[in-house]
Amino acid sequence: MARNIGSQYTTERVLGRGSAGTVWLGRGPDGPVAIKVLREDLAADPELVERFAHERRTLLGLEHPCIVGVRELVIDGDGTELALVMDLVSGADLRAHLERHRRLAPADAVALTVDVADALAVAHRAGVVHRDVKPENVLLDTSGPAPRALLADFGVATLIDEPRRGTASRVVGTPDYIAPEIVEGLPSRAPVDIYALATVLYELLAGFTPFGGGHTGAVLRRHVTETAAPLPGLPADLWELLQQCLAKAPASRLRAAELASRLRELQPALRGLPALDIETGEEADPGRRGRDTAEESVEEPAAPRGAVALVQGTVTDPDRVTHTRMRVPDAEELAGGVRPARAPRPRAGRRRAPPRPA
Numbered sequence: 001m002a003r004n005i006g007s008q009y010t011t012e013r014v015l016g017r018g019s020a021g022t023v024w025l026g027r028g029p030d031g032p033v034a035i036k037v038l039r040e041d042l043a044a045d046p047e048l049v050e051r052f053a054h055e056r057r058t059l060l061g062l063e064h065p066c067i068v069g070v071r072e073l074v075i076d077g078d079g080t081e082l083a084l085v086m087d088l089v090s091g092a093d094l095r096a097h098l099e100r101h102r103r104l105a106p107a108d109a110v111a112l113t114v115d116v117a118d119a120l121a122v123a124h125r126a127g128v129v130h131r132d133v134k135p136e137n138v139l140l141d142t143s144g145p146a147p148r149a150l151l152a153d154f155g156v157a158t159l160i161d162e163p164r165r166g167t168a169s170r171v172v173g174t175p176d177y178i179a180p181e182i183v184e185g186l187p188s189r190a191p192v193d194i195y196a197l198a199t200v201l202y203e204l205l206a207g208f209t210p211f212g213g214g215h216t217g218a219v220l221r222r223h224v225t226e227t228a229a230p231l232p233g234l235p236a237d238l239w240e241l242l243q244q245c246l247a248k249a250p251a252s253r254l255r256a257a258e259l260a261s262r263l264r265e266l267q268p269a270l271r272g273l274p275a276l277d278i279e280t281g282e283e284a285d286p287g288r289r290g291r292d293t294a295e296e297s298v299e300e301p302a303a304p305r306g307a308v309a310l311v312q313g314t315v316t317d318p319d320r321v322t323h324t325r326m327r328v329p330d331a332e333e334l335a336g337g338v339r340p341a342r343a344p345r346p347r348a349g350r351r352r353a354p355p356r357p358a
């Protein structure tokens with residue numbers, strides 16, 4: 001049933017649900033919009049409401065073709081309803097796109113990453129850190145000749161996380177994309193977004209994230225102690241960039257604008273390259289990675305990739321749960337030095353045919 005959000009907007013139907021609330025297709029004075037109505041328990045948190053009002057100007061000021069614009073932040077009535085009114089994006093999200101294609105050709109993966117890096121450059125310049133860059137938060141506008149990536153959900157992770165920051169042993173984010181400094185309890189600054197974006201790029205190319213798989217503690221530990229396995233067949237320049245942005249030390253990562261420009265320089269050389277042809281243990285036995293070595297003895301059931309509840313007990317759609325508040329592994333768990341993650345192999349027995357003469 002249609003319902004009013006503030007004085008100008010009405011909701012029409014549910015577009016989807018996430019851990020922070022429900023996204024509705026809505027209507028406003030300038031036409032259709034997407035409206036994210038935050039969960040009731042979040043709206044009932046006075047600190048969050050205050051921050052919501054405080055962040056208003058920054059979030060409304062973030063404008064770029066690759067950012068899902070926030071048009072209004074609505075605090076309704078006595079503050080029992082909080083909603084973000086956003087531009088409506090026509091296509092699916094990058095997670096759905098990746099599930100359909102499994103791996104993207106390097107040129108396509110890089111083009112989408114450049115869009116997100118451009119969005120981050122604008123946000124970082126405005127002092128906004130996204131803190132939850134992942135394929136679910138990248139929407140694809142498919143109305144033009146080539147899909148354009150738009151980064152959504154700016155400010156949401158910060159709004160929701162802040163009151164609970166006092167709990168030093170908890171972190172908020174999505175395990176596969178979380179930067180090592182967050183795992184170590186350091187503040188989330190702009191380089192966490194670069195690390196997450198590099199993880200997304202790796203995933204678009206490889207079909208899996210560099211440190212994902214298995215239970216949350218194992219994933220967090222890998223971010224701190226392992227280095228990403230090289231991807232066979234990936235042009236060396238692109239691999240170098242990826243490694244630089246996945247550096248453990250935040251200061252060693254590129255800034256967003258620099259990442260965008262370096263990726264743009266590589267684009268001409270990537271044109272026409274097919275998606276990587278690699279074999280991983282997970283393809284034959286999904287979830288195997290989580291059972292490697294020490295993890296074998298852990299009884300905890302494997303979480304779906306990148307997925308546990310932001311605030312426990314708030315799962316709205318079990319297939320699409322994407323946040324977590326996690327326990328930070330203790331020093332002993334994190335010990336063990338940096339070692340390379342298990343390397344993917346080129347697919348055996350499937351040589352690509354040499355190019356045929358015209």
Ligand SMILES: Nc1ncnc2c1ncn2[C@@H]1O[C@H](COP(=O)(O)OP(=O)(O)OP(=O)(O)O)[C@@H](O)[C@H]1O
Binds near residue numbers: 019139153321
């Ligand atoms: N501006 C928008 N235009 C169109 N669809 C949107 C928009 N924002 C979100 N959606 C859709 O609404 C759904 C829920 O989005 P939401 O941001 O709440 O969840 P999520 O990002 O998938 O998960 P989480 O919030 O837990 O990280 C998604 O399927 C997304 O594609």
